[in-house]
Amino acid sequence: MVGRQNTRSSHDGARSTRTSKRYSMTALYLSMNANPRELEIEDDLARAQKILRDLKSKISSQSKKNFVLEKDVRYLDSRIALLVQNRMALEERNEVADHLEESDELTEGAFPNDDKTQKYGNLLFLLQSEPKHIAHLCRLVTLAEIDQLLQTVMFTIYGNQYESREEHLLLTMFQSVLTYQFDNTPEYSSLLRANTPVSRMMTTYTRRGPGQGYLKTVLSEQINYVTSKLRDVDLEINPLKVYDTMMAERASIRGSTSSLPPGGITAEEASANPQVQAIISRRVGQLIQLANYFLDTIIDGLDETPYGIRWICKQIRSLSRRKYPDAHDQTICTLIGGFFFLRFINPAIVTPRSYMLIEQNPAENPKRTLTLVAKMLQNLANKPSYAKEPYMSVLQPFIQQNKERMNKFLLDLCEVQDFYETLEMDNYVALSKKDLELPISLNEVYAMHALLEKHTQELVSKDEGSHLKILLQDLGAAPAQLPRKENRAINLPLYSKWETAFDDLTAALDITQEEVYFMEAKSTFVMILRSLPANAVVARRPLRLDRVAEAAATTKNDSIMVRKGIRSMELLSQLNDMGMIDKADNYASLRDEVEQELNHLGSLKEKVITESQKLEEVYQTIRDHNAYLVGQLETYKSYLHNVRGQSEGTTKRVQNQKVLGPYKFTHAQLEKEGVIQRSNVPQNRQANIYFNMTSPSPGTFIISLHYKGRNRGLLELDLKLDDLLEMQKDSQEDLDLEYVQFNVSKLLVHLNKKFARKRGW
Numbered sequence: 001m002v003g004r005q006n007t008r009s010s011h012d013g014a015r016s017t018r019t020s021k022r023y024s025m026t027a028l029y030l031s032m033n034a035n036p037r038e039l040e041i042e043d044d045l046a047r048a049q050k051i052l053r054d055l056k057s058k059i060s061s062q063s064k065k066n067f068v069l070e071k072d073v074r075y076l077d078s079r080i081a082l083l084v085q086n087r088m089a090l091e092e093r094n095e096v097a098d099h100l101e102e103s104d105e106l107t108e109g110a111f112p113n114d115d116k117t118q119k120y121g122n123l124l125f126l127l128q129s130e131p132k133h134i135a136h137l138c139r140l141v142t143l144a145e146i147d148q149l150l151q152t153v154m155f156t157i158y159g160n161q162y163e164s165r166e167e168h169l170l171l172t173m174f175q176s177v178l179t180y181q182f183d184n185t186p187e188y189s190s191l192l193r194a195n196t197p198v199s200r201m202m203t204t205y206t207r208r209g210p211g212q213g214y215l216k217t218v219l220s221e222q223i224n225y226v227t228s229k230l231r232d233v234d235l236e237i238n239p240l241k242v243y244d245t246m247m248a249e250r251a252s253i254r255g256s257t258s259s260l261p262p263g264g265i266t267a268e269e270a271s272a273n274p275q276v277q278a279i280i281s282r283r284v285g286q287l288i289q290l291a292n293y294f295l296d297t298i299i300d301g302l303d304e305t306p307y308g309i310r311w312i313c314k315q316i317r318s319l320s321r322r323k324y325p326d327a328h329d330q331t332i333c334t335l336i337g338g339f340f341f342l343r344f345i346n347p348a349i350v351t352p353r354s355y356m357l358i359e360q361n362p363a364e365n366p367k368r369t370l371t372l373v374a375k376m377l378q379n380l381a382n383k384p385s386y387a388k389e390p391y392m393s394v395l396q397p398f399i400q401q402n403k404e405r406m407n408k409f410l411l412d413l414c415e416v417q418d419f420y421e422t423l424e425m426d427n428y429v430a431l432s433k434k435d436l437e438l439p440i441s442l443n444e445v446y447a448m449h450a451l452l453e454k455h456t457q458e459l460v461s462k463d464e465g466s467h468l469k470i471l472l473q474d475l476g477a478a479p480a481q482l483p484r485k486e487n488r489a490i491n492l493p494l495y496s497k498w499e500t501a502f503d504d505l506t507a508a509l510d511i512t513q514e515e516v517y518f519m520e521a522k523s524t525f526v527m528i529l530r531s532l533p534a535n536a537v538v539a540r541r542p543l544r545l546d547r548v549a550e551a552a553a554t555t556k557n558d559s560i561m562v563r564k565g566i567r568s569m570e571l572l573s574q575l576n577d578m579g580m581i582d583k584a585d586n587y588a589s590l591r592d593e594v595e596q597e598l599n600h601l602g603s604l605k606e607k608v609i610t611e612s613q614k615l616e617e618v619y620q621t622i623r624d625h626n627a628y629l630v631g632q633l634e635t636y637k638s639y640l641h642n643v644r645g646q647s648e649g650t651t652k653r654v655q656n657q658k659v660l661g662p663y664k665f666t667h668a669q670l671e672k673e674g675v676i677q678r679s680n681v682p683q684n685r686q687a688n689i690y691f692n693m694t695s696p697s698p699g700t701f702i703i704s705l706h707y708k709g710r711n712r713g714l715l716e717l718d719l720k721l722d723d724l725l726e727m728q729k730d731s732q733e734d735l736d737l738e739y740v741q742f743n744v745s746k747l748l749v750h751l752n753k754k755f756a757r758k759r760g761w
Helices: 004-009 018-033 044-084 090-101 114-129 132-140 143-157 164-183 197-206 209-229 239-252 267-272 274-300 307-323 329-350 364-381 390-413 420-432 442-454 456-460 467-475 513-531 545-553 559-578 588-646 650-656 667-673 683-688 721-729 744-759
Strands: 437-441 488-493 660-666 676-679 689-697 700-707 715-720 734-736 740-743
Touching: 044 143, 044 209, 044 588, 114 132, 114 143, 114 164, 114 437, 114 442, 114 467, 114 488, 132 143, 132 164, 132 197, 132 442, 132 456, 143 164, 143 197, 143 437, 143 442, 164 197, 164 307, 164 420, 197 307, 197 329, 209 274, 209 307, 209 329, 209 364, 209 588, 239 267, 239 274, 267 274, 267 390, 274 364, 274 390, 307 329, 307 390, 329 364, 329 390, 364 390, 437 442, 442 456, 442 467, 442 488, 456 467, 513 545, 513 559, 513 588, 545 559, 545 588, 588 721, 588 744, 660 667, 660 744, 667 676, 667 683, 667 689, 667 744, 683 689, 689 744, 715 721, 721 744, 734 744, 740 744
Parallel strands: none
Antiparallel strands: 437 488, 660 689, 676 740, 689 700, 700 715, 734 740
16 A cells, blocks of 8 residues: 555645545545445436446446557557468468457456455555556566556556546556656656657556547547548648659649659759749648647647646656756756657547547548648657758748747646645545455466566565565466466455554544544535435525434435434534534534535536536547457458468368358448448439449459449459458558449458358358
8 A cells, every 4th residue: 555654755745724634534434434325325416427437437448448459450460461461371370360369358257266366356456556566567577568567557457547546546656667767767868758668658548548538629620620621632841752743743744844854853952943842832831820720729728638647747847857957948848748749649640540539541641741740749849850851940930939838838737736645545445445346357467477476576675574575475476378268357356465454543644533523424414415305495505404414314214314314413413512513603614514515516517417428429439449440350350261261171161162142232321331431423323322242252352333223233343352451551541433432441341240250250
């Protein structure tokens, strides 16, 4: 557990007000003493909060699934590319097949025995509540090991992405990792820039639910504008590329003459060409306008930026000032921008589909435009250098116009409160809970155990009393990874082997017994009033707490409400005798806090509903991305079955080579699925258009376009799965059928869905 002394050491030393301590005590009191049934409240706020909690839980769970799928797709992208090029041995094909088999959902299970359950529950609780161990481990692992570790840390151990305790513990781990990075990186220029486990960890953190929600809110409109409205607009400013495009256009116009010299010129010669200069001059203005459009939205979205992202920026500023006390704000902003833009904003701008901001890869022109915008923002956040790309220097006016406001924005990002005292209370609450569980797979547990075992010497050093060392000794050797079919998803009960006694809790938290009673009274009255009908006479303001207590104590057919009423009457009497409240003024100090809390809860309901609406969009986007990733894996499975089938005996080949189809699809069906991304068919004739799709053999497809009433098709297209995968690998998303244009990725998913299962794959 992060103890009081640990959290206070990083704190600024300021003591919280009595009000904040009373507020903190609510969670602890309810966690330790209340019967769960007595906490059930069925008002509009409670229902809205339940919807929000469920939604956050779904996003956390789905984010983990997507992270695992993305890892699988990255691995398979390169392997399938080799298959397409016929450059993979049979053994490697089998390895890829095994990997594909492992991408299925896990079945639920449990540890073989209770002893292991308890010991691993102790270990995972220790790792979760004392982030220093994982922080140390992140510095020791190799790049090859980091992805598996990050999956377990970011999406399992701290996988409840919207729960304050887990989020704050994860950020505490970041603080430790960043502190070490700053203390052990001699060169300022290489801080946070190299591709290390630490940089990978920071990037992965931004892919959690809150980061994804922010990117969708702040960037999706701008990126969709570029990919749709500027699809055919070329904003290239590299003189050589501009020159080559001009030459190609000249050559395509039959009989035209050009004053431009033939190809093979240098970058300097292209830059000096008047026609090239004129084109670039026009484009520079458009690019600056577009980059300002992005920058305005990012700066305006300051308050939308997730707390964790801003807190990491704050740590970078703090550590920079400690390491470089004489550094100017400009220098510090460069490091903050190195995280916020290089690791968070710009990857989403350059690869928006990977970040679920658009449904398909951008066309060539928008793709280049987004890359240029990202370069402009990065140059603005950093000290611009044009050594590698001198042509970017023409965009220097954008830097000069926006440098001051960019620096102000980066420093404003850091202006957030610390969480140490809240985390301290959350940890006390966690220790008091008896139902703390961690959804995790057996192989994740065993992989974490193996990493800890491998680095035990460095992790526990010479500390003989180390809790981590004791737990690892109790567990013994780490088990081997289980075969896919034996791996299970489990709910691991978490609890500390070293229970903390709560007898002296009030002293530990610097809160008096009187304040404990005051907090109990406040929370009890709030629960009573939330359970009463909105038009109840006793709920009218100003509240008469004695009448509220009496009304609850005399409620018919509700024993829980009666107990709350009796207890609230006792508390009023006790607090009055202690001098904490005064019956003569109708218990004004307690009444005011109860009314303030009810007002806060009233406005909270609207915020909860608004947040739920935003997160519903995020969840749907993550689900859509999941469907795309699953479709990609299914396509790879189909292709692998096809390749392996070709190298096996003729019996299976004949069995699988029966002709499937034709299957008929209307223009409207394929348009709805996104397979048709553009159509030249007039609106009034689209209802008469349909497509037949046939698979004469595995991996081969025939698509024919027909018009109702005509015997022969308008056109027919033979397709190979190899060719479609090759197009997808090369980011060629457009397949032109003269009358319509297909989206390659959506077509692959569609063909796979229709034909693969029918072949028994």
